[in-house]
Amino acid sequence: AQTVTQSQPEMSVQEAETVTLSCTYDTSESDYYLFWYKQPPSRQMILVIRQEAYKQQNATENRFSVNFQKAAKSFSLKISDSQLGDAAMYFCAYSNYQLIWGAGTKLIIKP
Amino acid sequence: KAGVTQTPRYLIKTRGQQVTLSCSPISGHRSVSWYQQTPGQGLQFLFEYFSETQRNKGNFPGRFSGRQFSNSRSEMNVSTLELGDSALYLCASSLELNRLPPNTGELFFGEGSRLTVL
Numbered sequence: 001a002q003t004v005t006q007s008q009p010e011m012s013v014q015e016a017e018t019v020t021l022s023c024t025y026d027t028s029e030s031d032y033y034l035f036w037y038k039q040p041p042s043r044q045m046i047l048v049i050r051q052e053a054y055k056q057q058n059a060t061e062n063r064f065s066v067n068f069q070k071a072a073k074s075f076s077l078k079i080s081d082s083q084l085g086d087a088a089m090y091f092c093a094y095s096n097y098q099l100i101w102g103a104g105t106k107l108i109i110k111p
Numbered sequence: 112k113a114g115v116t117q118t119p120r121y122l123i124k125t126r127g128q129q130v131t132l133s134c135s136p137i138s139g140h141r142s143v144s145w146y147q148q149t150p151g152q153g154l155q156f157l158f159e160y161f162s163e164t165q166r167n168k169g170n171f172p173g174r175f176s177g178r179q180f181s182n183s184r185s186e187m188n189v190s191t192l193e194l195g196d197s198a199l200y201l202c203a204s205s206l207e208l209n210r211l212p213p214n215t216g217e218l219f220f221g222e223g224s225r226l227t228v229l
Contacts, residue, residue, distance in 0.1 A: 033216040044114075045201065045220040091154060095210040098167050099144075099218070103153040 002027045004094050006102035013082045014110050020067075021077045021105045023092030030054075032096040034068065034075045039104075040088040048090070051075065084109050113138065115221035117202050123227045129190040132224045136183050136204030142166075143185040144218070145177060146201040154201070160185055161208040192228045199223045 004025045013019035025034070036048040051059045051068050058066050063080045079086055087109045092102040116135040124130050136143050144159035144167075156169035160179035177187040183204075189196055203218040210216035 044222045047217050095216050101154045
């Protein structure tokens with residue numbers, strides 16, 4: 001069965017610095033999606049970034065980028081120039097028809 | 112374009128009662144999925160509907176049920192409420208059920224319905 005593991009329940013970073021959130025997954029499939037979703041306090045969950053497994057190039061969205069290591073089944077999220085608005089729960093998710101979610105990492109931004 | 116709308120946003124029930132939550136997906140989206148979110152268990156998949164048919168189901172007891180209407184709106188029902196059912200219930204919609212490329216696989220979430228069971 002597919003699983004997604006986020007080993008960091010909580011992370012903190014100084015404003016303007018860079019932080020990396022970890023995610024590992026387990027699957028026997030070769031084609032799938034990986035996602036990072038962000039859930040700000042009392043606000044709705046939104047997609048941060050998406051990676052197709054068949055693409056070797058790491059996805060990038062402005063200050064957000066991923067390090068996708070398919071062989072290692074690792075999918076980490078790097079946030080550069082952290083801003084106060086980045087404070088949220090971050091969920092890693094794997095998708096091959098059904099979405100499998102990690103437990104989430106709470107990101108705290110220190111001003 | 113209106114986003115995913117969930118009603119009610121907050122509700123309080125007592126043990127043994129039942130509750131119905133509603134979700135209106137983004138116009139044109141045919142897939143609606145439901146999640147239960149609690150501090151201890153994280154985000155847990157309840158079920159997914161596509162074209163009025165339940166396509167996937169999570170590991171929840173039969174007290175949790177749902178349905179989807181022809182306009183893609185969905186409801187979920189929890190009967191005989193227990194204290195442990197207190198949670199944020201999230202609804203998400205997407206264009207297609209198949210989340211493999213070339214589909215984007217992206218889910219669009221509502222703000223959730225926060226249920227408190229006393």
